[in-house]
Amino acid sequence: MLSDRALAAFRSALGADRVFDDAATRAVYACDETPRRVEPDAVLFPTSHDEVVALARIAFEHRIALTPRGAGSGNVGGALPAPGSVVVSFECMRRVLEFDPANRLIVVEAGVVTGEIDRIARSAGLFYPPDPGSSTYCRIGGNLAMNAAGPRAVKYGVTRDYVLGLRAVTGSGQEIRTGCRTTKGVTGYDLSRLLVGSGGTLALITEATLKLLPAPEAVATLRVCFNSNRAALDAVSRVMQQAVVPCALEFMDHRAIDAIRPTGAADDLPPGTRALLMVEADGAAEDVPRQIAALEQALAGDGLLGMKSGFERDEITLLWTARKSLSHAVKQIAPLKINEDVVVPVSQLADLVDFIDHTAHAHRLAVVSFGHAGNGNLHVNLMVHPDDADEMERAHLAHDAILLRVLALGGTLSGEHGIGTEKRRFVDREIDPPTLDLMRAIKLQFDPHGLLNPGKLFPD
Incomplete structure (x- = not known):
């Protein structure tokens, strides 16, 4: 437990009502969305950058580990406290410090909800492209830590692509600023891109200067049904080889469709539907119909059962019903979801899904796969009963086999959820020893005592 002296120092710096x-x-x-729990020694709620500097210096002096936390919505243990650590929750740092539509940027504190950034941007005809599924409640600090993305990443990229600059605090309590306010700049090393995706292991990000884009005038949606996973994923490959880049290209496998059938969300799908794609285009209003026509041409092929389009808001909402109902429907299969977030080259996606099907059958498991097919980013959900020891053992074997297959196909362990505690034992299968050594050396420069989010990212 914390010493009385350290506790008093934190209370002096933040106020008794923030410790x-x-x-x-x-x-x-004590946890995020993973099932494991580790109680921290205390929880701190800073309200400003200066308070984060102060608490980091106290932690450095007393050798106290810090676990940064946004909304706790991650599912790889990124916000799981290390034993003996103190949680630093950024939920009270919710100020929008600057909104500059003329220069298409916004400056926010780490605790601002991601969806709020987009809402503010759209009030001036702009938008913030990264759109993780949890955008209505996740915090931008957590998005920065994990380099989150979402469906629009296939066209617009990920969080890292919209960071102009950061304000942060190192493990020794040193304040740093990275980047600049312009969209071009090559002065010094690009530390912003280094910090984004580092999972809070290098510095505590307190503020972010984010790039905004002009909002598209129009959006249109296609719901495309196929008779097999492979037919759908072959269509994905065709789409990604032609000129029109969709702003979303989402995939649902046959187990995902089976999961939503009891809800009625699949009632209007063509008979025999075993895979589904949601495809969107956006841009100038007069150009979107042309884009949709090009996408329809690329999607047409063997196994196609039906295609519906929507150009108006109500039509689009109705077409997304099946996909939007999936999260709740999957929870009815089993109480625990082991959620994987893997990426393979788009051309290898069909082979990965076939392997997952075979693995699920061999291990007698319910495995639901869906995700951002245009990026080759698949969310693999092993639905299990945690009180069934045999099923849990089979699930762990299947999980490990799937990760190894991803690497064999030239893929990566995580696309947007991060590594956290849950996948770090596989990291040295993807990253070679000299590169890992260099990464550990960088970690020491930022965090000489290893106090920032220990037990994450790297294998022991």
């Missing part, structure tokens, strides 16, 4: 070491608060912040 909690009671059992109830520690229990609430």
